[in-house]
Amino acid sequence: MGKTGYFGAGLLGVALATTVGAAAPVAAAGPAADRTDCVGLLVPATAGGHTVEQRCGDEARQTRARAVLIVTYYEHVDLNQGQSGQTRPVYGGGPCDAAGYTFTPPSWWQTHMSSISVLFGQNCRSFRVRNPAGDTAQWNYSVMYMGTAFNDNVNQVKVWAS
Numbered sequence: 001m002g003k004t005g006y007f008g009a010g011l012l013g014v015a016l017a018t019t020v021g022a023a024a025p026v027a028a029a030g031p032a033a034d035r036t037d038c039v040g041l042l043v044p045a046t047a048g049g050h051t052v053e054q055r056c057g058d059e060a061r062q063t064r065a066r067a068v069l070i071v072t073y074y075e076h077v078d079l080n081q082g083q084s085g086q087t088r089p090v091y092g093g094g095p096c097d098a099a100g101y102t103f104t105p106p107s108w109w110q111t112h113m114s115s116i117s118v119l120f121g122q123n124c125r126s127f128r129v130r131n132p133a134g135d136t137a138q139w140n141y142s143v144m145y146m147g148t149a150f151n152d153n154v155n156q157v158k159v160w161a162s
Contacts, residue, residue: 039063040090042070042101049102052090067091068122070101071159074115077145086112096124100160113154117142126162129154 038056041063045051055063070092075085088109092101096118105113118124118141128138129146131153137146140162145151 037061038088040088040106041067042090042092042103049104050092052103052106054106063091067093068095069119070096070122070124071119071127071157072117073105073109073113073157074117075112077114077151079115079117079142079144095122096159096161098161100124100126100158102156102158104156105154110155111152114146114151115142115144116146116157118159123161124159127157127159130156 037060038054039060040052041055042050043053068091070090072079072087072089074080074087076083080087090103104110116127116129116139118127126138126140128136129150130136131150132155133149135149137150146154
């Protein structure tokens with residue numbers, strides 16, 4: 001199955017919007033800190049790669065039911081274990097493949113992401129992060145702390161099957 005699953009190329013976001021109505025996604029400026037029911041949805045970007053649209057409430061429930069969990073990012077080190085912090089699961093149209101998903105996290109997450117986990121069962125095994133200086137680092141599965149160059153300093157993520 002390709003990255004767009006049974007929805008067809010580029011139609012996942014349209015199909016979900018049709019299912020739950022034409023409501024606009026939640027603004028990407030913040031994580032909706034008072035809302036723990038939000039998820040990210042990867043939708044194809046016109047310039048290539050993917051964008052992350054935040055979905056909350058009913059839209060988040062529809063996304064969880066119809067899409068595939070690709071990656072989860074965390075506000076604090078150690079996947080927030082023992083800490084109170086934001087978590088954002090991000091869904092895509094199908095399991096990871098060799099091409100994977102490349103995306104820019106919403107602006108708040110670019111300065112608050114400290115650890116990442118990929119869901120092994122959906123073929124996502126590897127991921128790479130890039131910071132604004134252009135430095136990159138790559139890991140497999142999950143990373144509990146991305147190091148000083150990337151902690152709270154990520155402007156691009158790529159997740160793929162390896």
